[in-house]
Amino acid sequence: MVAASTPQPRTLADKVWDRHLVRSGDGEPDLLYIDLHLVHEVTSPQAFDGLRMEGRPVRRPDLTVATMDHNVPTTGLDRPIEDPVSAKQMEVLSANCAEFGIRLYAMGDPHQGIVHIIGPELGLTQPDMTVVCGDSHTSTHGAFGALAFGIGTSEVEHVLATQTLAQPRPKTMAVNVEGELPPGVTAKDIVLAIIGRIGTGGGIGHVIEYRGSAIRALSMEGRMTVCNMSIEAGARAGMVAPDETTFAYLEGRDHAPKGAEWERALEDWRSLATDEGATFDKEVSIDASTLTPHVTWGTNPGQVLPLSASVPDPASFDDPSARDAASRALAYMGLTAGTPLRDIPVDTVFIGSCTNGRIEDLRAAAAVADGRRVASSVRALVVPGSGQVKAQAEAEGLDRVFTAAGFEWRDPGCSMCLAMNPDKLAPGERSASTSNRNFEGRQGRGGRTHLVSPEVAAATAVAGHFAAPADLS
Amino acid sequence: MQPVRIVSGTAVPLDRSDVDTDQIIPSDWLKRVERTGFGQGLFGEWRDDRDFVLNKPEYAGAVILVAGPNFGVGSSREHAVWALMDYGFQAVVAPRFGDIFRNNATKSGLLPVQLDAEAAGALMRAVLADPALDITIDVERRTLSAPGAGIEASFPLDPFIQHRLLEGLDDIGLTLRHRDDIDRFEGGRPAWMPTSA
Numbered sequence: 001m002v003a004a005s006t007p008q009p010r011t012l013a014d015k016v017w018d019r020h021l022v023r024s025g026d027g028e029p030d031l032l033y034i035d036l037h038l039v040h041e042v043t044s045p046q047a048f049d050g051l052r053m054e055g056r057p058v059r060r061p062d063l064t065v066a067t068m069d070h071n072v073p074t075t076g077l078d079r080p081i082e083d084p085v086s087a088k089q090m091e092v093l094s095a096n097c098a099e100f101g102i103r104l105y106a107m108g109d110p111h112q113g114i115v116h117i118i119g120p121e122l123g124l125t126q127p128d129m130t131v132v133c134g135d136s137h138t139s140t141h142g143a144f145g146a147l148a149f150g151i152g153t154s155e156v157e158h159v160l161a162t163q164t165l166a167q168p169r170p171k172t173m174a175v176n177v178e179g180e181l182p183p184g185v186t187a188k189d190i191v192l193a194i195i196g197r198i199g200t201g202g203g204i205g206h207v208i209e210y211r212g213s214a215i216r217a218l219s220m221e222g223r224m225t226v227c228n229m230s231i232e233a234g235a236r237a238g239m240v241a242p243d244e245t246t247f248a249y250l251e252g253r254d255h256a257p258k259g260a261e262w263e264r265a266l267e268d269w270r271s272l273a274t275d276e277g278a279t280f281d282k283e284v285s286i287d288a289s290t291l292t293p294h295v296t297w298g299t300n301p302g303q304v305l306p307l308s309a310s311v312p313d314p315a316s317f318d319d320p321s322a323r324d325a326a327s328r329a330l331a332y333m334g335l336t337a338g339t340p341l342r343d344i345p346v347d348t349v350f351i352g353s354c355t356n357g358r359i360e361d362l363r364a365a366a367a368v369a370d371g372r373r374v375a376s377s378v379r380a381l382v383v384p385g386s387g388q389v390k391a392q393a394e395a396e397g398l399d400r401v402f403t404a405a406g407f408e409w410r411d412p413g414c415s416m417c418l419a420m421n422p423d424k425l426a427p428g429e430r431s432a433s434t435s436n437r438n439f440e441g442r443q444g445r446g447g448r449t450h451l452v453s454p455e456v457a458a459a460t461a462v463a464g465h466f467a468a469p470a471d472l473s
Numbered sequence: 474m475q476p477v478r479i480v481s482g483t484a485v486p487l488d489r490s491d492v493d494t495d496q497i498i499p500s501d502w503l504k505r506v507e508r509t510g511f512g513q514g515l516f517g518e519w520r521d522d523r524d525f526v527l528n529k530p531e532y533a534g535a536v537i538l539v540a541g542p543n544f545g546v547g548s549s550r551e552h553a554v555w556a557l558m559d560y561g562f563q564a565v566v567a568p569r570f571g572d573i574f575r576n577n578a579t580k581s582g583l584l585p586v587q588l589d590a591e592a593a594g595a596l597m598r599a600v601l602a603d604p605a606l607d608i609t610i611d612v613e614r615r616t617l618s619a620p621g622a623g624i625e626a627s628f629p630l631d632p633f634i635q636h637r638l639l640e641g642l643d644d645i646g647l648t649l650r651h652r653d654d655i656d657r658f659e660g661g662r663p664a665w666m667p668t669s670a
């Protein structure tokens with residue numbers, strides 16, 4: 001009876017899933033325990049209202065953490081907030097957190113920041129956890145080997161009330177990125193290339209596990225950038241198996257285990273990696289050594305090409321719906337097929353967001369900006385992802401590098417990633433942005449967004465048109 | 474949630490792929506702290522265009538939205554579902570949905586009807602050709618039919634979600650029946666797991 005004693009090889013995602021099963025079967029979806037619930041001001045007010053209406057408490061306020069990020073202004077924090085509707089939404093979050101006993105990092109708190117930046121930074125995000133938030137970029141936390149996914153407001157209410165979530169088991173997908181990245185090519189380019197390959201719907205219904213030597217070689221910041229954009233490929237979540245890089249990042253952080261607990265946790269986390277022989281429902285392979293800096297040309301993140309390419313001709317797409325989407329995108333973006341991407345001038349450069357607003361991103365951009373000047377036609381903003389990122393950058397003198405080069409140095413928040421605060425593109429304005437979505441109007445009504453890495457964003461600010469650092473003299 | 478058994482009426486054809494939730498309800502609208510009143514913001518930016526399909530009088534009063542693949546990808550904002558429902562839609566038909574949108578839809582009773590590419594294409598052409606085409610969606614039988622265009626298709630629906638829709642059941646109430654299981658699981662969690670304290 002060898003078969004009975006040989007456990008079935010399992011993937012990382014399956015292991016974390018199985019370890020969080022509160023119950024399954026009976027023709028009902030699996031009920032998963034949630035280890036960490038992150039909350040922000042935009043997707044939570046209606047959930048708290050729901051609790052109040054039913055007289056339900058928050059089951060585990062101690063596993064719930066709130067921050068303000070989407071609406072916060074990035075200048076003049078000492079002045080009252082100009083937009084009364086934004087101000088009200090933040091006040092409602094404060095009141096709800098006070099009423100239900102939830103820890104809140106409010107505007108002005110040194111630990112306030114974008115929800116997906118502060119979780120990892122505080123050591124709250126750890127391997128083998130389930131993490132949810134009413135925000136699709138919760139996938140970021142999967143970089144630690146956590147199962148982390150975005151939920152809607154009804155599910156936020158469900159987690160607040162029960163600390164669980166009923167979910168059908170997702171399928172698994174391996175994205176193998178092997179080989180060494182050429183110089184100047186970043187985690188952002190890896191993930192843009194992946195989305196370009198599998199499309200915005202390619203990951204629907206799946207949890208992606210990023211594997212291979214190029215992923216192993218990434219820092220935690222880089223892995224977070226990759227996992228962050230899993231949702232842009234439609235995936236439920238993205239994950240990377242925890243390893244020494246993960247442990248080195250976590251050790252000593254505020255909420256990381258300490259002493260003997262740390263040792264016990266490490267032993268447990270080391271057992272999480274996908275077993276030899278485990279199978280995925282889908283597999284995709286990418287050769288990292290062939291990648292170059294990428295830039296999006298359209299209105300979804302799958303409409304992306306190497307910087308060396310030209311705006312594509314819609315007629316070159318075989319699939320009629322892709323062809324139609326491409327011509328619609330070119331019309332919105334004000335682009336002509338055949339224009340080299342490097343020749344496109346930009347008005348605004350935005351460096352920040354939960355994709356590329358971490359310290360390493362700012363260091364990379366600052367290294368390009370150092371000793372150079374932002375082109376006179378360009379407005380360039382640097383918005384650190386959190387108060388901690390801002391403090392660290394200032395300690396390293398990055399703020400001075402940026403301001404000397406003509407970038408604006410701002411306070412932390414989501415800012416121009418989605419334009420809920422005053423940082424917006426004007427209609428027709430074109431941006432190079434390190435954020436994650438180039439959807440129509442995402443950075444302001446009528447605005448035209450091109451997604452790039454921090455390095456390309458900084459070089460573009462200097463050149464005035466799309467450029468890689470290597471293009472600058 | 475109100476029970477959803479049959480959705481029947483006319484449809485609006487939104488013949489585009491990758492309609493993300495930022496388009497369904499732009500971020501300006503997300504500052505509201507209520508669950509109601511989002512219908513006015515539905516497809517906010519596109520509605521400024523007089524030729525946008527929702528502005529065409531022949532499609533007024535429709536209860537079904539027929540869209541291209543990858544409908545509802547992007548942001549997790551449930552406001553997208555609230556906006557569609559507030560506007561008057563009871564079902565969305567597409568060949569493929571964003572996962573979070575699909576989840577959100579069934580929580581509020583908006584029916585996501587996933588048809589295979591062929592049936593979805595046929596329905597799109599039929600609705601484009603005939604704005605008055607009568608369509609009936611039956612949750613119990615998991616079928617969509619438009620006899621006027623000779624369309625009869627079935628769609629997948631998780632049996633548990635189907636049951637919840639048919640009965641109009643509250644999710645949280647259902648889960649709280651398993652409080653003992655949750656307590657038991659909670660008792661066995663490793664001691665090193667973080668808290669916000």
Ligand code: SF4
Binds near residue numbers: 115135137435
């Ligand atoms: S930075 Fe952008 S993508 Fe990230 S949480 Fe904020 S709004 Fe969402």
